[in-house]
Amino acid sequence: MNTEQFGKVAVLMGGSSAERAVSLKSGQAVLSAFKNVGIQAFAFDPAERNLFDLNNTQVDRVFIALHGRGGEDGTIQGALEYLGIPYTGSGVLGSALAMDKVRCKELFKARNLPTANFIVIEKDKPFDINKIIDDFGAVMVKPSHEGSSIGMAKASTVTELTDALEKAFQFDDVVLLEHWITGREFTVTMLEKAALPVIEMVTPRGFYDYEAKYQVNSTEYFCPAELTPEQTSNIQDMSLEAFELVGATGWGRVDFMQDSDGKFYLLEVNTVPGMTEKSLVPMSAKTHGLSFEQLVVDILKQTLGESV
Known part of the structure; x- marks a missing residue:
C-alpha cells in the first residue's frame, strides 16, 4: 500500500457533543491504526482548536471520528467543504x-x-401524556438529535414517561416516542x-x-x-x-x-x-475479513481523487 497517496491526515475527534468521550476513544483508535500502517496522521479536536486552523496544518484530508452534534449532523461536513478539504463519510445532507x-x-x-409507530413531542407544545400511554402502552423515548443511546429510556407508565421526557428534554427540544418493540x-x-x-x-x-x-x-x-x-x-x-x-x-x-x-x-x-x-x-x-487497519484505510480511500 502506498501510504504517501494520503498525504497528511487530520483525525477529527472529541468535539463538544454529549458523545465527546466516545469520540475521543474512536479517534485515538483510528489514529493508532493509521500510525501502524505508516500514514502521516494527527489528532485534531474542534472543541480545543478553531477548525480554520486546519488550513495552517497543510492537511490533505480528514477522517471524521466525531459523534453527535457538531460532528455527525452536517455542520463539520459543510465547514470542510467550504475549506475545500476532502473528508470521510456522508456529505452535508446525508449527515443532517x-x-x-x-x-x-x-x-x-x-x-x-x-418502522415502529411513533409520535413527536416538542418541549414547549402541549401533549396528553395519559393518552400516549393509553394509545401506545410502552414507548421508547429518544431525543431526536442524539446518538449512543444518550437520553433514551423505556417508559410504560405515566410516571415513567414523565421522568423519561424530563431527562430527554435536557438533550433536545424535540423527542421521538416509538412504540416499544420486544x-x-x-x-x-x-x-x-x-x-x-x-x-x-x-x-x-x-x-x-x-x-x-x-x-x-x-x-x-x-x-x-x-x-x-x-x-x-x-x-x-x-x-x-x-x-x-x-x-x-x-x-x-x-x-x-x-x-x-x-x-x-x-x-x-x-x-x-x-x-x-x-x-x-x-x-x-x-x-x-478486514482488520481494523484495513477498515480505516478503506474508509480513508473514499477521499482519494474526490473533490468535496
Missing part, C-alpha cells in the same frame, strides 16, 4: 438527515419501509455500497443502551447473527435502501429490531458510528 431521528422516521414511512436487536455495517455481516446484540439491560454499549461486560455479540439466509438478505437489502434514502454515503451503520413474529423494523441510520474496541463496525468488518 441521518442525525435527525424524526425526519428519518418520516422518510422510512414515506418509502413504506417497516424482541431482538441487530445492526448492519455499510461500507462502500455493501452491507457487511449482520450483528445481533444481546443485553440483560432491557435494551442496548449507553451502558450496554460502553460500560459493562454483560453484552453479548453474535456476528454473523443467527438468522436464515433469507432474513439476512432481507435486513441487508433494507439497510442499503435506508442508507441511500437518507443520502448517506461511504460508511456507516443501520440499526434494526425484530419482533416476536419475526418482522424487522428500521430504527435509525448512523453516519459516524463508534470505532472503539467495543464498537460494532470493526466487529462486522473483522468477520468480513
Whole structure:
C-alpha cells in the first residue's frame, strides 16, 4: 500500500457533543491504526482548536471520528467543504438527515419501509401524556438529535414517561416516542455500497443502551447473527435502501429490531458510528475479513481523487 497517496491526515475527534468521550476513544483508535500502517496522521479536536486552523496544518484530508452534534449532523461536513478539504463519510445532507431521528422516521414511512409507530413531542407544545400511554402502552423515548443511546429510556407508565421526557428534554427540544418493540436487536455495517455481516446484540439491560454499549461486560455479540439466509438478505437489502434514502454515503451503520413474529423494523441510520474496541463496525468488518487497519484505510480511500 502506498501510504504517501494520503498525504497528511487530520483525525477529527472529541468535539463538544454529549458523545465527546466516545469520540475521543474512536479517534485515538483510528489514529493508532493509521500510525501502524505508516500514514502521516494527527489528532485534531474542534472543541480545543478553531477548525480554520486546519488550513495552517497543510492537511490533505480528514477522517471524521466525531459523534453527535457538531460532528455527525452536517455542520463539520459543510465547514470542510467550504475549506475545500476532502473528508470521510456522508456529505452535508446525508449527515443532517441521518442525525435527525424524526425526519428519518418520516422518510422510512414515506418509502413504506417497516418502522415502529411513533409520535413527536416538542418541549414547549402541549401533549396528553395519559393518552400516549393509553394509545401506545410502552414507548421508547429518544431525543431526536442524539446518538449512543444518550437520553433514551423505556417508559410504560405515566410516571415513567414523565421522568423519561424530563431527562430527554435536557438533550433536545424535540423527542421521538416509538412504540416499544420486544424482541431482538441487530445492526448492519455499510461500507462502500455493501452491507457487511449482520450483528445481533444481546443485553440483560432491557435494551442496548449507553451502558450496554460502553460500560459493562454483560453484552453479548453474535456476528454473523443467527438468522436464515433469507432474513439476512432481507435486513441487508433494507439497510442499503435506508442508507441511500437518507443520502448517506461511504460508511456507516443501520440499526434494526425484530419482533416476536419475526418482522424487522428500521430504527435509525448512523453516519459516524463508534470505532472503539467495543464498537460494532470493526466487529462486522473483522468477520468480513478486514482488520481494523484495513477498515480505516478503506474508509480513508473514499477521499482519494474526490473533490468535496
